[in-house]
Amino acid sequence: MTSVGAWVAGTAGLLVSLPGRISVLLDEIELLVKRIDLVTSGAAEVHLRAAEVTDAAATITETAAQLSTAAQELLDIYQPLALQAAPMARRFVDEFSDEEVTAAIALVDQLPELTARTNAVLPILATLDTVAPEIHQLLTTVEDVRHAIQGVPGFKFFKRRGAAD
Structure with a gap:
């Protein structure tokens, strides 16, 4: 037990x-x-x-x-x-050289002024087609005056004298 x-x-x-x-x-x-x-x-x-x-x-x-x-x-x-x-x-x-690049930059810098001046000249250029006939007529008239002066008696004398001076 x-x-x-x-x-x-x-x-x-x-x-x-x-x-x-x-x-x-x-x-x-x-x-x-x-x-x-x-x-x-x-x-x-x-x-x-x-x-x-x-x-x-x-x-x-x-x-x-x-x-x-x-x-x-x-x-x-x-x-x-x-x-x-x-x-x-x-x-x-x-x-492009450095000088050309510098010149191109300078040109671009001047573009505003060039544009303004071109715009100022364009109206004048537009009128040249109306002026051209008048200039042609003026040249024709001057040529006629020259021929008339050369026909004046004694003109050759004045012409030689002017050439001698």
Whole structure:
């Protein structure tokens, strides 16, 4: 009976210590649940931040796609022009000296004044078609006067005398 007594004593001791052990176990389970809650709330926060980052990345990706489309459209428009103009631009750059570029800049600087003066002269030039017949008539008259003067007696004498001086 010793062994039964020992067993009964051991079982009784176990039963007596069981509420304390269960209490310790419940405390540990409670701590474990708090830790799990902390991890869960941290994971939820990380999930929210990841969702924000994902949304921002989607916005950036969408904007990049729009910019890429716009850039491709510009390339489609201007690439043929650039390829066509490249040899002319190369020749232009190769042929111009610094002095010519400086002169071209000075000319461009004077364009407003040149434009104003040209606009002032254009009305006068527009009237030249009406003046031309009058100038022709004047030249004809001067030629007639010259012939008349040459027919004056003694004119050759005055002409030689004028040439001698």
